[in-house]
Amino acid sequence: MGLDFTVIPKYFDIILLGCAYTIGITVAAAILSFFGGIVFAVIALYAPWIIRQPFRMVAWMFMGTPLLLQLFLIYFGLVQVGIDLPAVVAGIIGLGLHFAVYNSELIQTAILSVDKGQMEAARTLGLSRSEALRKVVIPQAVRAVIPPISNNMIALLKDSALVSVIGVSELTLSAQRAIGATYRPFEFYLLAAAFYYVINLGMEWVQRRIERRISISR
Amino acid sequence: MDFELMLKVYPFFLEAAWITIVLSVLTAILGLICGTLGAFARLSRFAVLRFLGAAYVSVFRGTPALIQLFILYFGGPQIGIQLDAFEAGVIGLGINAGAYMTETIRGAVISIDKGQREAARTLGLSQWQAMYKVILPQAARLMVRPLGVNLNMLIKATALVAAISVVELTYTAQRYIGSTYKPFEMFLLAGILYMIIIYVTGRGVAWLDRKVQIT
Amino acid sequence: MTDGKSFVEIRHAQKSFGKLEVLKDISLSVDRGQIVGIIGSSGSGKSTLLRAINDLDPLTGGEVWLDGVRVNQTLPHRAYEKHINQMRQQVGMVFQHFNLFPHMTARENVSMAPIMLKGISKDEANALAEAQLDHVGMLERIDYYPSQLSGGQKQRVAIARALAMQPKLMLFDEATSALDPELVEEVNQVMRKLAEQHMTMIIVTHEMDFAASVCDRVLFMDQGVVVEEGPPEILFKTPSQPRTREFLRKHLESAK
Numbered sequence: 001m002g003l004d005f006t007v008i009p010k011y012f013d014i015i016l017l018g019c020a021y022t023i024g025i026t027v028a029a030a031i032l033s034f035f036g037g038i039v040f041a042v043i044a045l046y047a048p049w050i051i052r053q054p055f056r057m058v059a060w061m062f063m064g065t066p067l068l069l070q071l072f073l074i075y076f077g078l079v080q081v082g083i084d085l086p087a088v089v090a091g092i093i094g095l096g097l098h099f100a101v102y103n104s105e106l107i108q109t110a111i112l113s114v115d116k117g118q119m120e121a122a123r124t125l126g127l128s129r130s131e132a133l134r135k136v137v138i139p140q141a142v143r144a145v146i147p148p149i150s151n152n153m154i155a156l157l158k159d160s161a162l163v164s165v166i167g168v169s170e171l172t173l174s175a176q177r178a179i180g181a182t183y184r185p186f187e188f189y190l191l192a193a194a195f196y197y198v199i200n201l202g203m204e205w206v207q208r209r210i211e212r213r214i215s216i217s218r
Numbered sequence: 219m220d221f222e223l224m225l226k227v228y229p230f231f232l233e234a235a236w237i238t239i240v241l242s243v244l245t246a247i248l249g250l251i252c253g254t255l256g257a258f259a260r261l262s263r264f265a266v267l268r269f270l271g272a273a274y275v276s277v278f279r280g281t282p283a284l285i286q287l288f289i290l291y292f293g294g295p296q297i298g299i300q301l302d303a304f305e306a307g308v309i310g311l312g313i314n315a316g317a318y319m320t321e322t323i324r325g326a327v328i329s330i331d332k333g334q335r336e337a338a339r340t341l342g343l344s345q346w347q348a349m350y351k352v353i354l355p356q357a358a359r360l361m362v363r364p365l366g367v368n369l370n371m372l373i374k375a376t377a378l379v380a381a382i383s384v385v386e387l388t389y390t391a392q393r394y395i396g397s398t399y400k401p402f403e404m405f406l407l408a409g410i411l412y413m414i415i416i417y418v419t420g421r422g423v424a425w426l427d428r429k430v431q432i433t
Numbered sequence: 434m435t436d437g438k439s440f441v442e443i444r445h446a447q448k449s450f451g452k453l454e455v456l457k458d459i460s461l462s463v464d465r466g467q468i469v470g471i472i473g474s475s476g477s478g479k480s481t482l483l484r485a486i487n488d489l490d491p492l493t494g495g496e497v498w499l500d501g502v503r504v505n506q507t508l509p510h511r512a513y514e515k516h517i518n519q520m521r522q523q524v525g526m527v528f529q530h531f532n533l534f535p536h537m538t539a540r541e542n543v544s545m546a547p548i549m550l551k552g553i554s555k556d557e558a559n560a561l562a563e564a565q566l567d568h569v570g571m572l573e574r575i576d577y578y579p580s581q582l583s584g585g586q587k588q589r590v591a592i593a594r595a596l597a598m599q600p601k602l603m604l605f606d607e608a609t610s611a612l613d614p615e616l617v618e619e620v621n622q623v624m625r626k627l628a629e630q631h632m633t634m635i636i637v638t639h640e641m642d643f644a645a646s647v648c649d650r651v652l653f654m655d656q657g658v659v660v661e662e663g664p665p666e667i668l669f670k671t672p673s674q675p676r677t678r679e680f681l682r683k684h685l686e687s688a689k
Contacts, residue, residue: 003297064412064416067374069409072405076395161284161285331532333532337528337533339489340521340525340595341595342519355536356534356535
């Protein structure tokens with residue numbers, strides 16, 4: 001069958017649109033995973049036992065199972081309980097929650113390492129426990145975990161390809177559409193890979209800049 | 219929660235879990251081979267090999283494993299590579315895991331104090347002798363734990379082959395979700411099996427890690 | 434063959450890292466059985482000079498000869514490897530931080546290289562390890578791992594490891610600098626014993642008393658040059674150069 005890259009220009013627009021979707025989904029899910037991670041960390045550490053323990057069980061379950069399986073659960077599970085979300089929303093929620101659990105692990109460790117002295121210092125100033133957490137402990141913990149969290153966000157970009165399986169028209173599914181019309185899987189998947197690679201390089205560049213800034217501000 | 223249904227379908231999940239295990243083992247073996255070769259390339263004294271090693275790591279870690287799998291399975295025939303879905307899964311995931319393992323292995327090797335190499339070389343050992351007699355035995359001990367993390371990721375990544383219709387755990391769960399409309403039950407069944415596989419491997423890695431430590 | 438060269442002969446040694454010149458045209462000859470000490474502040478180039486002798490830090494200019502053979506030859510990679518491994522088998526080296534192999538017992542540390550490079554049998558290797566470790570007073574710890582030994586004990590094993598290859602020349606790179614003060618003497622004793630057996634040694638050290646007591650000749654290095662050299666009783670008691678006097682005075686003060 002051989003290779004023929006001349007078919008690409010005709011479908012370039014579709015692929016570019018898919019690219020935009022992929023970036024949008026990645027950014028949205030990254031934001032969700034960041035704030036979700038903070039919330040999850042606080043629940044896992046400070047919520048009453050009756051909430052904390054089941055929550056930890058679920059988090060543990062999310063870390064021990066594949067993302068693809070979780071996407072199926074969220075997409076079909078929500079439908080079952082009567083919430084019919086567009087695939088793209090289900091995809092963002094699935095990706096966001098999955099990485100929120102991983103981020104939460106990082107943030108928990110960081111909170112515990114900051115907590116001891118800082119919490120006491122804040123409490124002696126008259127701050128309440130939740131104020132001390134919000135104003136003193138969490139900001140420091142979050143700053144400490146930005147490098148590993150940004151690694152997770154770069155991993156999230158690549159895992160965003162999985163939402164194509166539940167029908168979100170991002171980069172991978174756009175490539176599949178073009179393939180459906182041309183029967184040229186090699187060319188279009190390679191093109192999609194190239195786009196992912198470029199976005200990945202861009203994210204790594206941003207990551208290095210952020211890390212440099214943090215290392216200066218400390 | 220429909221326990222009756224779960225009891226009825228769980229033998230199929232068990233069978234699928236076996237496929238996931240076989241897939242994981244084969245992928246891990248291929249990943250280790252690729253990772254070792256990749257690490258040696260990255261540590262080579264030849265610039266060409268170093269570049270190829272770095273490119274391997276960058277490209278395979280910089281693009282989605284799913285796309286790599288699709289290129290191999292769907293695009294392969296165009297360049298004369300005919301593989302069935304299972305073979306494509308093992309090879310695709312193995313090469314992908316190898317890129318991550320390359321960095322693990324290389325990291326362990328370069329973390330060995332340079333005095334170790336110097337001491338070996340001053341005794342008259344060749345580069346290769348210093349490597350396999352002095353550096354690698356020490357690096358191997360440092361590798362166990364991070365390779366365990368790679369293995370954990372790899373097991374979860376085997377779910378991707380569901381997208382090319384290999385009948386493993388995730389594919390089976392997906393199929394039964396479609397036919398029974400019981401996503402939670404099916405997720406739970408597959409999830410528990412994944413957790414067992416991951417827990418047992420985790421314990422195995424921890425055991426190996428203890429076993430290889432220097433007294 | 435030896436064309437008038439000494440046992441160890443360094444000619445116009447020059448070494449730079451980028452623009453920084455660490456060794457500036459140093460020449461040195463050491464006769465068989467001689468013990469030469471090299472002193473100087475850190476950054477003076479003394480360790481670099483020592484490490485150039487077995488080409489661990491290759492020179493950028495100049496020649497190193499050992500027993501009539503040029504050490505730092507320019508050869509194709511494979512030929513160089515073969516040559517340098519041959520040379521290094523004849524030169525024992527002892528490092529500041531011991532660099533014992535942590536995954537091997539004292540016995541294995543000592544017998545590994547002879548087994549691999551001289552092809553001796555397991556029994557011979559065991560006998561060799563026992564003899565060498567006995568020589569440094571470490572026989573009863575023969576099956577200990579480095580992590581189970583004190584610094585002084587580690588260094589004695591490291592010396593035994595180097596001696597097991599039956600070297601013609603021993604290089605000591607600040608062998609006692611990393612040791613707690615109370616452990617220095619046990620290592621010095623081993624080195625004195627070697628001196629009595631007329632081992633050719635080049636010793637980089639910051640211990641003036643030790644250098645004065647064992648060395649036939651002492652070099653004072655500063656900023657990549659040999660400022661002064663001579664017998665220890667002259668160099669330490671009546672140095673001719675102002676820089677030497679300054680160094681010795683500062684050293685004496687800091688020792689207090």
